[in-house]
Amino acid sequence: MHKKYYQNFCFIKELDTKHILYQKKNTVFIYRNYLRKIDIGEILDIKKLCKQTGNKLCLSNNVKLSIKLGLDGAYIPSFNNTMKHLSFSLKKDFILLGSAHNLKEIRNKELQKVNLIFLSSIFKKNKNYLGINRFKLISNFSKIKIVALGGINTKNIKKLNLLNVYGIAGINYFSKKKAPKKGPF
Numbered sequence: 001m002h003k004k005y006y007q008n009f010c011f012i013k014e015l016d017t018k019h020i021l022y023q024k025k026n027t028v029f030i031y032r033n034y035l036r037k038i039d040i041g042e043i044l045d046i047k048k049l050c051k052q053t054g055n056k057l058c059l060s061n062n063v064k065l066s067i068k069l070g071l072d073g074a075y076i077p078s079f080n081n082t083m084k085h086l087s088f089s090l091k092k093d094f095i096l097l098g099s100a101h102n103l104k105e106i107r108n109k110e111l112q113k114v115n116l117i118f119l120s121s122i123f124k125k126n127k128n129y130l131g132i133n134r135f136k137l138i139s140n141f142s143k144i145k146i147v148a149l150g151g152i153n154t155k156n157i158k159k160l161n162l163l164n165v166y167g168i169a170g171i172n173y174f175s176k177k178k179a180p181k182k183g184p185f
Helices: 017-022 040-053 063-068 103-111 131-139 157-162
Strands: 007-012 028-031 056-060 073-076 095-100 116-120 145-149 167-170
Touching (some): 007 145, 056 063, 116 131
Parallel strands (some): 007 028, 116 145
């Protein structure tokens, strides 16, 4: 069986230099912190560090600010149903990411013209738990590339070979102690 290479998407909530430097090259970092006001200086510092390491940076839930700061993209959470960003002028390589938990939200993200859909939760047993079978069924209803999110760890990552996923996303999986080794899974 062939080993798959997945695109990595790592959620961060603050500037942690060691954490960013520890990740694989071409990891996409998503700055998401809903508990405090956005610190533009901190975002610009993260952007500078990501540029040095060959990684990309997206800002959560603020497409306009992401464009203004010259970031690589924006992340639109499942609860954000607005279409305002469609009127903005985007760079050619600007990435729009969106998250969804069910088919209705997938259709909404398709209308929002996202490039990738984060479908959750595949392994984490919470109110949005899908499991492998429902995840595969729901992901087949969209032509947009799907990223697996929720409860991914070193024990269950090989199960993703059963699915047609473009990448993996998480917070805990990419922490310093548990981060994936460089190379295939």
